């Protein structure tokens with residue numbers, strides 16, 4: 001006898017987790033089979049109103065994780081956005097899932113994580129290793145850059161996109177596409193042991209992005225390429241913390257090494273359609 005999977009999603013009050021729960025409902029998974037794992041249930045009243053069970057779970061409090069994962073068979077584990085011992089937080093989630101008898105963990109890693117030299121890749125490499133050691137079947141959802149990482153309304157206002165990526169390409173996609181891929185993996189069989197390199201079908205440079213923003217807005221918008229040091233300094237001048245500015249500049253250096261680009265079409269294959277065209281993502285950002 002097969003049992004219907006109980007699917008839990010961490011970070012369910014965050015962007016990707018929330019979109020994934022909506023994509024699961026869209027795919028016909030009954031709300032009663034879905035569990036939203038959140039730090040603060042007060043922020044999840046919309047999910048509860050949809051009939052999704054909301055449970056409190058904090059990556060930093062293993063006891064909450066064990067209780068929250070009880071009865072869960074498949075887990076979307078959204079990587080933390082808190083860099084304070086991120087690997088320790090991730091270890092807590094994986095160990096709790098193992099102890100709770102979860103059948104499959106789908107983890108949101110980073111595109112090309114195994115060969116990436118980006119600072120951001122380090123925690124993902126460590127988490128992938130913990131998954132391998134855990135004995136729990138897992139799927140790696142190695143997500144590329146979100147199109148939403150770029151403040152395109154700000155670009156129109158300032159007439160510029162700044163970066164340190166040179167004329168090297170990346171394959172971004174909107175969060176919605178990554179969420180649909182996660183939902184496809186969680187709601188169908190045969191994904192254990194798979195590594196998906198998830199990214200948009202189109203390779204673009206930041207100059208291409210600026211040109212598209214200029215075309216759609218009718219305003220002059222150009223890409224200004226800086227050295228990684230200059231870019232980090234400029235971001236600090238805009239009020240970004242030193243640490244985060246360094247990570248962002250380092251990520252652009254990763255783009256120059258091709259680490260946010262791929263020829264693989266795992267994302268469009270999983271979602272059963274071409275990824276959202278860059279023109280459409282730009283339009284959505286400019287009209288939001």
Ligand SMILES: NC(=O)c1ccc[n+]([C@@H]2O[C@H](COP(=O)([O-])OP(=O)(O)OC[C@H]3O[C@@H](n4cnc5c(N)ncnc54)[C@H](OP(=O)(O)O)[C@@H]3O)[C@@H](O)[C@H]2O)c1
Nearest residue numbers: 011013014015016039058059060079080081082144145146
């Ligand atoms: N590929 C990319 O371009 C890209 C860009 C940015 C981030 N990321 C990574 O992808 C993840 C998902 O992206 P997103 O846009 O959905 O980010 P997001 O909206 O910032 O969501 C992150 C989620 O992590 C949750 N979280 C943080 N610390 C936690 C803890 N101690 N216990 C339980 N939950 C915790 C947050 O909970 P609350 O809702 O309570 O705050 C939030 O729901 C991010 O966390 C980050 O690791 C990827």
